[in-house]
Amino acid sequence: MVQCEMCGAETGSPKTVKIEGAELDVCDDCADFGTEVQTQDTSSTSTKYSTSSSGSSSSGGSSGSSTSSSTGSGGGGGGGSRRDMFDEMDEVVQDYDDRIREAREAASMTQEELANSLNEKASLIRKLERGEVLPSDSVQRKLERELDISLSTGGGSDDNDWSGGSSTGKTTLGDVVKRKD
Known part of the structure; x- marks a missing residue:
């Protein structure tokens, strides 16, 4: 067994x-x-x-498994595009190291001065400018604010693909479905 x-x-x-x-x-x-x-x-x-x-075999029990087993295609494919949390996130640009270095030099600052103004270590600034590490979200915001640059590409560029909801005036599935509890 x-x-x-x-x-x-x-x-x-x-x-x-x-x-x-x-x-x-x-x-x-x-x-x-x-x-x-x-x-x-x-x-x-x-x-x-x-x-x-x-789908041909059915348990028929009262555990509610019959409602959860008929959920459409089993995850192998489908015509619609699938979206997840990473679609909404901004990505760091490829040349972030050059942008940081050029902006710092344009402001006539040394790496140590920039680190002090950001309340970070100078070694972090050196690693960022060499492209060895990606900036964390907080460091990225500090750098963008201090050097007046943008280090992110706009995430969610395909936000206009989805059209639905009550703003379109069409009936949605949520308007029709009745829950069985």
Whole structure:
């Protein structure tokens, strides 16, 4: 008997299922949470695994698993672009070291003077100007304020891709869905 890697139940015939990108050996009840991975017998294809939908088997229990197993495509693809928290963040420009050095020299400051005005170590300024380290968010803000420069590229440049919500006047899914508690 093998233990299910999701719920811990003993199972005689575990199924290998891909859930959130990880392949797990699970029992029949937990197999509904992902897509079943089957090894191919022929080696003529370039991929080792193929995935198939496991929506045909249903647990039917009162644990609510039937509502969570029908969540659309299993994470393998989709037509829409996926966004995450990193899309909203500003990135440090590639030539930040040159910008810092040129701005400091234009202000007729030494590395030590700049470090003192920022309340940082002079060794940090040297490393920044050589491009050895990236500035932390707080140091980046101090440098931008002190030297009147910009060290970041604007993140979230594709913010206009999404159009929806109540400002468009169209009905959204949130306006229609009723929660079952």
